[in-house]
Amino acid sequence: MAAPSDFKPIIVGFLCNWCCYGGADLCGVSRFQYPPYLRVIRLMCSGRVDLEFIFRAFAKKADGVFIGGCHLGDCHYNPEGNYDALGNSLVAKRILENVGVNPDRLRLEWVSAGEGIRFAEVMNEFGAKIKSLGPLGSSEGREIPDLQAGLEAATQLVPYFKLVERERFRVPKRTEDGYHEFFSRPDFEPLFKELVIDKLTMGRVMGALRAGESSAGDIAKKLRLDAAEVARHLHLLSQQGVVRMNGSEAQVAVAA
Amino acid sequence: MTFGLLQQQMDTQRVLRGADDNMGDIMVVGGGISGIQAALDLSASGYKVYLVEKSPTIGGKMSQLDKTFPTNDCSMCIESPKFIETDRQPNIELMTYTDVDSVEGEPGDFTVTLLKKPRYIIEDKCTGCTVCVEYCPAKIPDPFNQNLSLNKAVHIYFSQAVPLVTYIDDSCLFLKDKTCSICQTVCENDAIDFGQKAEKVKVKVGAILLSPGYETFDPLPRNDYGYGQFKNVVTSMDFERLLCSTGPHEGQILRPSDKKHPQKIAWIHCVGSRQVTPGGNSYCSSVCCSYTQKQVILAKDHLPDMHAKIFHNDIRSYGKDFERFYQRAQKLPDVHFIRSYVSVGSEDPVTGDVSIRYTTPDGVVEEFFELVVLSVGLAPPKDAQRFSKVFGIELNHHGFCKVDPFNPLQTSRPGIYTSGAFQGPMDIPESVMGASGAGAQASYLLKSRRGQLSEDRVYPEEKDTSEEEAKVGVFVCRCGANIGRVVDVPGIAEYAKTLPGVVHVEESLFACATNTAKAISDTIRDKGLNRVVVAACTPRTHEPLFRDTLREAGVNQYYFDMANIREHCTWVHSKEQEAATQKAKDIVRMSVARAGKLEPLEEFSLPVDKTALVVGGGVAGMTSAHTLAEQGYETYLIEKASDLGGMASRLHYTLEGMDVQSFLKDQKKKVYRHPKIHAITDATITHVDGYVGNFTTTVASKGRVRTIKHGAAIIATGAVEYKPTEYLYGQNDKVMTLLEMEGKLAKQDEKLLAAESVVMIQCVGCRNEDRNYCARVCCSGAMKNALKMKALKPDVDIYVLFRDIRTYGFREDYYRAASNQDVKFIRYEPQDLPQLEAKDEGGRSFIRVTAADPILGKRLELDVDAIVLAAAVIPTPGSNELARQFKVPLGPDGFFQEAHAKLRPVDFAAEGVFLCGTAQYPKHLSETITQAYGAAGRALTLLSRDTVVASGAVCAVTARDCVSCGACISVCTYGAIDFLDTPRGKKAVVNAVLCKGDGLCNAKCPTGAITLSHYTDGEVFNQIDAALELV
Incomplete structure (x- = not known):
């Protein structure tokens, strides 16, 4: 744009x-x-x-x-x-x-x-x-409140990120190449997804649910996430009892 | 107006009142980096210093350099903080644009007559706003830029000058024929005074230190290599300015003839150096090889497609990390180092290119270059002869200051010392360590008057306003026209009034002018302000001044914030006035928001234990220990061997012919007998604890263990000789090291003197893959011993097999002497090392040496009776352990790593620990002695104080929030954070003394338990929010 x-x-x-x-x-x-x-x-x-x-x-x-x-x-x-x-x-x-x-x-x-x-x-x-x-959100094609919700979820997780970084992402070589090498290692992406992105996605899903009951599909659309991915997280969250599935499983909400 | 001027105004009245009132302890003559360092050290050790500089500003040659080798640090960036420190130090009386006229008296009581040249500027009134410069119609070649660009007849010497005031050059139209006085009209502070006359000022001091520096060799008189005739032949100092972003073309390398980027550049080494022809200097200038490599590296950075050829003689990369620096330059694409003498041919009349003739294996070649840079050497300062008369000191035959090799900081006249390149060509770190060392010696002469003339500033008692609501005062500076002409200052001031917490807003023409700073203090008091924002220039230069203004008003100095609306706004958005005004308002809003969150912080003092501990009892350690003890400080000298002396025990004479053993005997006696020196031999350090001012070291010796409390430590553990595994060493008794040869010569060993022929092989055990450095001393060592052997047995044949002869400085004279006495020098390449074979033929046993001779282009066979290996100088075993104990680093070659290669050569980054001698890097005896005095001088700045002050902007832990994860501890390499057992478990605690305030731990702490004061999350959040408030 x-x-x-x-x-x-x-x-x-x-x-x-x-x-x-x-x-x-x-x-x-x-x-x-x-x-x-x-x-x-x-x-x-x-x-x-x-x-x-x-x-x-x-x-x-x-x-x-x-x-x-x-x-x-x-x-x-x-x-x-x-x-x-x-x-x-x-x-x-x-x-x-x-x-x-x-x-x-x-x-x-x-x-x-x-x-x-x-x-x-x-x-x-x-x-x-x-x-x-262009202004924040314009090149992304995203509404500011949506971005803010995501950033809020990320902010909530900062203490967790710091712990993960310390425990799992310690770069062995203090050189510029060492850093880029570390962050482009093949095993880094899956690990980062598991430890950081998944947690973040969960946080964002929870954030979306706090705004009101919604279907997995709607959440995925709103957060621009893959629907299957959202369903997977919802499943995990419901197992932990933090969200509840309503009736037909089409609607989910934060567990009371 | 800078802080120093504020000081000066208070003090200058006294200065100019009458001669007898001008009392100081020491006068430092020459305000280059060496003079600055000496003045800073001495003033910090309790002495009042007069710093006299002939130029309009301090800074010297270093301020003209673009970068410094071998780290490529920006020269001005590392030097200018020292300017501000000098300016702020109340015990330094700065006298710029001033010459020394005459000196009378004796050590302890000199009267110096100074001649203060007229600047035609009233220093106290000039604010450095440069409006006069803008209007001045007279353009003159800019001396700071080597006359490569124009400046005005009135100008500030360079933008970081101290004092930051203008001066008027003789080319001024008023001074010439009174046709213009526009500067007087535009100066809003009436700072211009054409009535000024040269003025004589008498100052009484106890000691004098000469650090007038050097001149670069001037190739003009001889038109060396076409300089002065061909436009595109420039000197290396010219090129230095071309490289620099404050240079004539803002850092663009443009050649003089047509202002085009040259793509083919030649450097010619040894211009004016290593020459016995008339007009040249016979010595080696010591710094040119490395600075040329620096220029090549930087030029390649500026011009990636550049082709360069560097025509050199020996490459003298003898300093710490110089060898790697040379390799770095060598490896650059399209850069070729060519060992050849050259001559300059002609200038192409059309292109302006210059041709150079040089030799290659295939014969003489002539090649055109778009730019030719002459690596000019160092010459004695212009004033050297006059200095010699005025100060009554002797010069050596090269025209530099004459010094004693066993005390290179003492001139021929007692009470007058010297440091820096006036002693002879040297690079920046040596000038700096010499400055600290000469300071230590002057300090010894004047020890009885320490602290009598120096004064501390006294501030009113601080009010506790922490419970009060924020009452913010905002002062918006116009900075003459610098801010006021671009942005709407009244509009900004009006806007500031609307910001939360702001109770007072004021505009000023110059917030930093002495009278304004005072007025701000008064306003703070009158209006009961408890937070202050000054919207002006950069805090990097002016924060200390305004913090001081708060202290004067009895307000905690950390309740201050600066809104930088000049460097970060009006100067960089000068054509977008509206947007710049909006940005300035945003910056002020951010500052006010931050000010609201600021907390009062205490700078705390810690007591200093006035005892020193010196590790290593060689010449370096003994010199340091003796210097400290003589000034009254208890000193422990720890030596692992059973006697003092170190490596010097194996040296017998110096290159200059001095007797090392009698010097050593004398020094050992002085040390052993000194009541304040506690020499502990056969000693091992088992444990070190503590921090600056308060160390506790445990030493075991002969079955006894003692704990020593001390405030400072000096590491002087020396180095050892490499034991060769090559060249039949240890297998054949005809093979010996250079040190072994020295021992044999000293006792006139019959077997050695029976040798008809000797081969000396240089670079044994270094300049190779295992040790990628030059051991610095071996070339001169070879000259020394070859000359000695020749003296004892004139008909001996000596062959020196070398890679580069590195007899830097005046040592070159001895290389020439050896050559003149028919010592033969044969160069070898590292990929074709000399081969040795023990032979027994015809009843004679000898060693056959085979080597390539690159000049004759054939293999040489030499059958000789003795082989002398210049074995490398290598780090002392056990350095690792000691480094760990004192929390100081080792460099890549295993030598101790100083805090900064250039400006802190005897300090460690860890405060209170200092370094000298070959523990830092191989060096000659006289260099070791200089550095040892330097380390003592630096230690004195600490030991002479009763307390050390630590900044308040350090980290602290809220124990309640600490989850003992240790994240903070693992990032803090200063070791400032530790776990403490508490009833609620392990909690991190910060030792504020060791904390340097980087705040890394704050960013790592998952719970926000550890906080960097003055840069807290809350303060930064406020700034972020304020920045984006209107979005």
Whole structure:
């Protein structure tokens, strides 16, 4: 869908103090121009960016979220938090996709404090990208309340995601390749689906049911999920006694 | 107006009042990185420092560099925080644009007459807004950009300058013929004063430190390689500016003749260095090989299709990680390193390309390049001769400062020290460690007056407003025209008034000007504000100033937030005024929302145990320990062997001919006899606990175990000689290492002196797959011992088989001396190592060495009587264990890893632990001594304080919410979080002293039990919500 020409995106940016924020400063000092979409939140380290920050920004209708850290290997801090930012963004992108937000709306970049020009380039490029996607929901073809419901379900699960990440998604090699390799391993997708996406889907189904009784088909349509998938989750949820099937099994509701 | 100026205004009145009032402890002359480091260390150790710089700003040569090798850190980015630190330090009196006129007196009581040049700017009034620069009609070549671009007659030297004020160059139209005074008209602060005259200021100090740096070699007088004749021949410093985003073309590499991107670039090494021809310098400039590689790497990054040829002599990658850096440059596509002397042919009249003639195995080739970069060497500072007269110090025959190899920081005049490249060509870390070391020595001279002139700032008592409702004051800065001309400042101010919690809004022309900052303090007090938002520029430079303003008003400094509407708004959206105004309002709204959530935080002080522990009793450890003990600090010196001395016990003379054993004997005596040094030999460290200021180390020695409490630790455990497994070592007694040869020469071993011929093989056990580094000292070691052997037996034939001769700096003189004494140098390639065969023929037993001679292009056979292997210097066994105990890292080659390769060469990232000597990397004795003084100097900045202050923005745990999952503990590599057994089970607790405030744990904690203060979830949520409030 083409964005209206007067669309002025808002991008929430989390910038680490030591590199990217410095790069943004230098960009200013050097008077490199970029579009006025970014709203900056300064953090000490990109590793401080919580999954919840990202979900919250989108739930509040940010058109894009930007995370800027030090180049890998250059983190100001000993624990190299930028690797965690990398891991987090890879997880967040998958979750965003699942709840219907185009993952391209989240961008992670490394910008050093000396790369003023690069900061402008990144902002110009990302700004144009978001501009072309249009307001949140438009390129996705989704209603904002639907997206918000999904993001709410994801936010609820953040504590769980953190535990899963720690227990099961520990990346063995602290290198950029190591991270990408880990997240593209053949056994990663099924594991991620089982541990994260399934839980998220359940959360979303429950969220939809809290809004009122509905049929499996309707839920699937609303959440843009596969009907069989929804039925499978409903079955599991009913076994756990958290939803009840009404009569013909066509209607389900949250168990009282 | 910066914080320093605020300070200065208070202090300068005193400065300019009368000569006798200008009392300081130490004067540092030269405000480059070395002078800055010395001033910072000394002021932190309780001394009042005058920092005198001849340029309009501090920063020196480092500020002109784009990146630094071998990490490619952005040079300005790592240096400029030091500028701000210098500016803020109340005990540094900064005197820029000032020369030294004369010096009288003696150690402890010098009177220095300074000549303050007129800037034609009243520093206290100038806010650095640069409106005058905009209007100034006189364009001049910009010295900061090597005259490659234009600037105005009035300008700020560079955008991060300290002081951040303008100066007026002599080319100003008013100064020339009074035809223009537009700057006076446009300056809203009346900061321009054409009536200023040069002014003499007398200052009394106890000691002087000279760190005037160096000049780059100027190829113009000789037109070296066509420089000055051909437009597209530039120096490496010119190229440095071309690479830099603040350079003449905003980081675009454009060649001078037609401003096109050159796709074919040549670098020529050793321009002005390693030359005995008139106008050249005979020494090696030490830094050019690595900086050239840096430029090649960066240029390739800028111009991916670039073809480059680098014409070099020996590649001298002798420093830590330099060898890998060289390999990185070598591996780049279309980049070729060619070992050849070159000459420049001609300039193509049409294209402006320049031809270079060089030799290849197939003969001489002439090739055109679009740009030629001359890797120019380092020369003594321009003022060196004048300095020598003014300060009464001697220069060496190269024109640099003359120093004693056993104390390279002492000039020929007592009470005057030196650091940095004035001692001779050196790179940044050596300048920095020298600065700390020279500081330590000056500090010793003045120990009785420590703390007498330095002063701490005193603030009013802080009000507790934590229970009050938020009363936010918003101050919107126009920054002259910088903000005010792009966005609607009155509109923003009006808007701010409507925001929740805001009770006061004010506009100011310059929020950071001294008078405004004071007025803000008054307003906070008068209006009872308990939260302050300043909408102005970046917190990275100005937050400390405004925090201070809050402290002055008796409000907790963490109740402050900065809305960056300049760097992040008006400067980057200057053509979209309406959108920029809207964005500025959003930024202010976010800041106010955050301010509402802010909490008061305490910066807490911890006591410092004024005892030091030095691990390693070699020259490095002994020098550090002695420096600390002499200044009154109890020092424990831990040595694993049964006697002090370390590796130096095996050295007998230096390259310069100094007697190492008598130096060592003297030093050991001083250390053993010192009442404050507790040397423990045969010792092992079994356990280390604690943190900066408060360590507890357990040491076992000769059956006795003792626990030592100390505030600082210095690791000086040295390195060892590699025991070769190659070249018949250990199988044939004609084969020895370089150190063994030295021992034999020292006692005039008959068998060795009977040898008619000797082959010395370099790079044994390093520069290979096992050890990918250069051991730095062996080339000079070979020269030293070859020359010694020649002195003892002039007719001996010596052949040195080498890969690159790395006699950097003044050591080059000895390479030349060896060559002149007919020592033969034969280069070999790593894929074609020399072959050795023990032979017994015709009653003579000898070793036959076979090697390829690349110059003659044939195989050589040498039958010799002795083989000397330059065995590598390798890390001391047990370094791993020690690193683990002190929670400090080792580098990839097994040497201890300093906090920062360039600017923190003797610090560890772990506070309170320092490093020196060959434990860090192989180095020469004089370098070790410098670094040992440096480590002591850094330790003094800690030990001289009674307390250490830790930031309030650290993590804390709400025990109730902690589920003991350990997620926080596993991410915190600082070891700041531990489990504590409580009645409710194990709970994480933060040791705030060790916490660095990155907040990684906060993002990992599943229950939100651990929180990073000042960047809490609540504060960030407020900012997110405010950012999107209008969507």
